[in-house]
Amino acid sequence: MLYRENGQFKTTYAADQQIFPIAQDKWFVLGLIAFAFIGVPLLADEYLFRAILIPFLILALAALGVNLLVGYCGQITLGAGAFMAVGAYAAYNFLVRIDGMPLLGAILLGGLTTAGVGILFGIPSLRVRGLYLAVATLAAQFFCDWAFLRIKWFTNDSSSGSVSVSNLEMLGWSIDAPVEKYLFCLGIIVLFGLLAKNMTRATIGRQWMAIRDMDVAAEVIGIRPMFAKLSAFAVSSFFVGVAGALWGFVHLGSWEPAAFSVDRSFQLLFMVIIGGLGSIMGSFFGAAFIVVLPIFLNQFLPALGHLVGVSISTAAVSHAELIIFGSLIVFFLIVEPHGLARLWSIAKEKLRLWPFPH
Amino acid sequence: MKFRSLALAAALATVGLTATIASPSAQAQAKEQFFPVIVYRTGAYAANGAPWANGYVDYLKLVNAKGGINGVKLSFEECETGYATDRGVECYERLKGKGATLFQPLSTGITFALTEKAPADKIPLITAGYGRSESQNGAVFSWNFPLLGTYWVGADVAVQHIAKQLGGADKLKGKKIALVYHDSPYGKEPIPVLQELSKTLGFELQLLPVAHPGVEQKATWLQIRQSRPDNVLLWGWGVMNSTALKEAQATGFPREKMIGIWWAGAEPDVKDVGAGAKGYTALTLQHGAEPNSKVVKDMLDLVHAKGQGTGPKDEVGSVLYMRGLISAMLGVEGVRKAQERYGKGKVMTGEQVRWGLENLDLDQKVLDGMGFAGVMRPVQTSCLDHMGSSWVRVHTWDGGKWNFSTPDWYQANEKVLRPMVMLASGKYAEEKKITPRTPEQCKQ
Numbered sequence: 001m002l003y004r005e006n007g008q009f010k011t012t013y014a015a016d017q018q019i020f021p022i023a024q025d026k027w028f029v030l031g032l033i034a035f036a037f038i039g040v041p042l043l044a045d046e047y048l049f050r051a052i053l054i055p056f057l058i059l060a061l062a063a064l065g066v067n068l069l070v071g072y073c074g075q076i077t078l079g080a081g082a083f084m085a086v087g088a089y090a091a092y093n094f095l096v097r098i099d100g101m102p103l104l105g106a107i108l109l110g111g112l113t114t115a116g117v118g119i120l121f122g123i124p125s126l127r128v129r130g131l132y133l134a135v136a137t138l139a140a141q142f143f144c145d146w147a148f149l150r151i152k153w154f155t156n157d158s159s160s161g162s163v164s165v166s167n168l169e170m171l172g173w174s175i176d177a178p179v180e181k182y183l184f185c186l187g188i189i190v191l192f193g194l195l196a197k198n199m200t201r202a203t204i205g206r207q208w209m210a211i212r213d214m215d216v217a218a219e220v221i222g223i224r225p226m227f228a229k230l231s232a233f234a235v236s237s238f239f240v241g242v243a244g245a246l247w248g249f250v251h252l253g254s255w256e257p258a259a260f261s262v263d264r265s266f267q268l269l270f271m272v273i274i275g276g277l278g279s280i281m282g283s284f285f286g287a288a289f290i291v292v293l294p295i296f297l298n299q300f301l302p303a304l305g306h307l308v309g310v311s312i313s314t315a316a317v318s319h320a321e322l323i324i325f326g327s328l329i330v331f332f333l334i335v336e337p338h339g340l341a342r343l344w345s346i347a348k349e350k351l352r353l354w355p356f357p358h
Numbered sequence: 359m360k361f362r363s364l365a366l367a368a369a370l371a372t373v374g375l376t377a378t379i380a381s382p383s384a385q386a387q388a389k390e391q392f393f394p395v396i397v398y399r400t401g402a403y404a405a406n407g408a409p410w411a412n413g414y415v416d417y418l419k420l421v422n423a424k425g426g427i428n429g430v431k432l433s434f435e436e437c438e439t440g441y442a443t444d445r446g447v448e449c450y451e452r453l454k455g456k457g458a459t460l461f462q463p464l465s466t467g468i469t470f471a472l473t474e475k476a477p478a479d480k481i482p483l484i485t486a487g488y489g490r491s492e493s494q495n496g497a498v499f500s501w502n503f504p505l506l507g508t509y510w511v512g513a514d515v516a517v518q519h520i521a522k523q524l525g526g527a528d529k530l531k532g533k534k535i536a537l538v539y540h541d542s543p544y545g546k547e548p549i550p551v552l553q554e555l556s557k558t559l560g561f562e563l564q565l566l567p568v569a570h571p572g573v574e575q576k577a578t579w580l581q582i583r584q585s586r587p588d589n590v591l592l593w594g595w596g597v598m599n600s601t602a603l604k605e606a607q608a609t610g611f612p613r614e615k616m617i618g619i620w621w622a623g624a625e626p627d628v629k630d631v632g633a634g635a636k637g638y639t640a641l642t643l644q645h646g647a648e649p650n651s652k653v654v655k656d657m658l659d660l661v662h663a664k665g666q667g668t669g670p671k672d673e674v675g676s677v678l679y680m681r682g683l684i685s686a687m688l689g690v691e692g693v694r695k696a697q698e699r700y701g702k703g704k705v706m707t708g709e710q711v712r713w714g715l716e717n718l719d720l721d722q723k724v725l726d727g728m729g730f731a732g733v734m735r736p737v738q739t740s741c742l743d744h745m746g747s748s749w750v751r752v753h754t755w756d757g758g759k760w761n762f763s764t765p766d767w768y769q770a771n772e773k774v775l776r777p778m779v780m781l782a783s784g785k786y787a788e789e790k791k792i793t794p795r796t797p798e799q800c801k802q
Binding site for chain 1: 397399400404408411436437438440443444447448451452454455466467470471473474475478490541542543546547549550567569570782789790791
C-alpha cells in the first residue's frame with residue numbers, strides 16, 4: 001500500500017536516471033543514512049561500535065570491492081586478503097615515512113598502491129578465466145604473506161614484524177573515541193558506496209558486465225577486454241586496499257600479516273556470494289552475515305543454554321557456532337542461490353503487490 | 359516457499375529470544391571481582407590452549423572455595439578467540455563491558471592489538487611469559503605486565519644454558535646456533551637478543567622461519583641437515599613443536615641439542631613423539647609439571663573432589679595447566695595487593711588493580727603459604743620493572759614425563775637486556791608520543 005510508485009511521473013531524463021527512481025526507496029535509503037549518522041551514535045554503546053559496527057563497515061567496504069570484480073566483472077579472485085594487506089602496509093609506510101602525511105592521504109595512497117598491485121596480479125586474467133584465475137590470484141595471497149613477513153622494510157624494521165598506528169587525526173579532528181572511529185568509517189563507506197553505485201551504472205560498469213556475461217560478444221561490440229578487466233582489478237583493489245588500511249588503522253590499531261591471511265580472502269568471497277553477486281546492497285548483507293552472525297551465535301548459545309538450565313562449555317559453543325554458521329550458509333545458498341540481495345528484491349516486489357497478491 | 363517462511367519464522371524467533379535473554383545479563387554484579395578469561399579451546403592451538411584455560415579457571419574456583427579475596431568472590435566468563443586477533447579484540451570489548459579489570463590475552467598478536475587499546479580503557483594487561491618484551495619498562499608501558507619473564511629473557515637463558523653445557527661462554531665462539539621459529543610476532547621476538555648475543559659472544563646465528571601453523575617443516579630441517587648447527591632453538595607453538603621433533607628424529611638431529619622456549623616445553627608438544635623426543639630440553643617459566651606441589655593437592659581436594667573441576671583430573675599439575683594456574687594467581691594477587699591500599703573486601707577498578715600489579719611483592723614465605731613451595735621463586739614488581747623476576751629453569755623430557763635434570767636456576771643477564779629494553783621502549787614512546795612516567799608519578 002505504502003510502497004507503490006503510482007503517480008510518480010518522470011518528466012525529465014535526469015529524473016529517470018536517478019539511483020533510486022522510486023521516491024519511497026530514495027527516502028528509505030536517505031533515512032537509513034541519516035539514522036546511521038545521527039541515530040546510531042546516540043543509541044549504540046562502546047561494545048557495539050568497536051566489536052560489531054566498525055568491523056562490519058570496514059569488511060562491507062572490502063566486500064564491495066570484491067563484488068565489483070567478482071560480481072560485476074566476473075573475475076573470481078582469491079587474493080582479496082592480500083590486497084587488504086597491501087593497502088594496510090602501504091598506508092602505514094606512507095604515514096610513517098613521510099613527515100606530515102595526513103591520515104586520509106595515507107589511506108588513499110594505500111588504496112592507489114593496492115590498485116597498482118591489483119593491476120599487476122590482474123594481468124593473468126587476460127589469458128585465464130574461471131577457476132584457473134582463482135588459482136592465479138591465490139598467488140597474490142601467498143606472495144604478499146611472504147613479502148610482509150620477510151621484507152623488513154615494509155614493517156619499518158620492526159623486530160617482531162608487527163606494526164602499529166595510533167593518534168589518528170584528520171584536519172585537526174582527533175579520531176579516538178569509538179563513535180568518532182565509527183563516523184570516520186561510515187563517512188568513507190558512504191562515499192565509496194555512492195562511487196561504486198555510480199560506476200556500475202556508467203560506461204565502465206556496463207563494460208564490466210558485458211565482459212562478465214560473454215567476453216567474446218563484448219569484444220565484438222567494441223569493448224576492450226584488457227581495459228575492462230584491468231580497470232575492474234584496479235578499482236576493486238582500490239576499494240579493498242582502503243578497507244585494509246582502515247582495518248589496520250582504525251579497527252586493530254596494531255597488526256601482523258596473519259590479520260590478512262588466506263582465510264580473510266575466503267571470507268570476503270563468501271560475503272559476496274552469500275550477499276549477492278553483482279549487487280551493492282548484497283555486499284552489506286554479506287558482510288553483516290559473516291561478521292555479526294558468528295559473534296551473535298557465540299553469545300546467544302550460552303544464553304540460550306542458561307535459559308533452559310544447561311551450561312555449555314566454551315569449546316562446545318565454538319564448535320556449535322561453526323556448525324550452525326556452516327549449515328546456514330548451505331541453507332541460504334539452496335533457498336536463494338542469488339544471495340540475500342535477491343531475497344531483498346523479492347520482498348520489495350511482494351510489497352508492491354501487497355495487500356492484493358496475485 | 360515453505361523454506362522461506364520457515365527461515366523467516368526462525369529469524370523472528372531468535373530475535374525475540376535474544377531480547378528476553380539480553381535483559382537479565384545486563385544486571386550489574388555487586389561485590390564480585392570479574393575476571394575475563396580469554397582462551398582458545400578450538401583451532402590449531404587448542405591442544406595447548408585448553409589446559410591453560412582449565413588451570414586458569416580452576417584457580418579462580420579455588421580462590422572462591424577458600425573464601426575469595428578478603429571476602430570478595432570472583433566471577434568469570436570465558437571467551438573463545440581461536441587464536442585469531444580480530445576475535446580477540448571482540449572478546450576484549452565484550453568482557454570489558456562486563457566489568458573486567460585485568461586481561462590476559464594469551465596470544466602475542468592479541469597482546470599487540472590490545473596494547474593500543476588498554477591505556478585508553480585503563481585496564482592492565484598481564485602477559486605472563488609472552489607479549490612484548492620491551493613492555494617490561496613500566497614507565498612507558500604503564501598498562502602491560504609481562505610478569506615472570508619475556509621472550510628476551512628466554513633467548514638469553516637459552517644461550518646461557520648452551521654456554522654452560524659447553525663449559526663457559528668463551529666456548530661459544532665459532533659455534534652455530536639455529537633458531538627455528540613460528541613466523542609471527544611471537545616467533546620473531548627473540549631475534550634481536552640472539553643477534554646481539556651472537557655479536558658479543560661470537561657464535562653464528564641461523565634464522566629458520568616456519569609458516570603458521572607449522573606442519574610443513576621438511577625444507578627447514580633439510581636446511582638444518584645441510585648447515586649442521588651445533589644447537590637448535592625451537593620457538594614453536596602447538597602442532598609446530600611435535601612436528602619439529604618428528605622432523606629432527608627423521609633427519610637425525612640429536613634431540614639433546616634442541617632447546618625449546620617455555621611454550622614449546624609442555625606435554626602436548628612431546629606426548630605424540632614419545633620416546634622420539636627423549637633428551638629434548640625446554641626452558642620453563644620457573645615451574646614445570648608440578649603434580650606434587652601443595653597447590654595442586656589443594657586443587658584436587660577443594661575443587662576437583664567436589665566435581666567442580668574444569669578439565670580432566672589427570673591434567674591437573676601438567677605444565678600448561680600450571681601456567682594457567684600461575685597466571686590466574688598473579689592476577690588474583692594483584693587484586694589482593696590493590697585491596698591492601700584501596701580497602702579490603704572491596705571490588706577493585708582497573709586502575710587500582712594496576713597499582714596492585716605494579717607493587718606486587720610475593721616473597722618466598724607468601725608463595726609457600728599459598729602452596730607454591732618449590733614451584734616458583736619470589737616476584738617483585740615496581741613501576742620501572744613490570745616483569746618482576748627473570749628466573750628460569752630447564753627441564754628435560756625422558757620419553758614419559760618432564761624432569762628437572764639440572765636443578766639450577768638461571769637468571770637473565772640484566773646487563774644485556776636492560777639497555778635493549780630501554781632502547782626499544784624508548785623507540786615505542788617516541789613513535790606514540792608517550793612521555794615516560796617519572797619516579798614521582800609512579801608513587802601516586
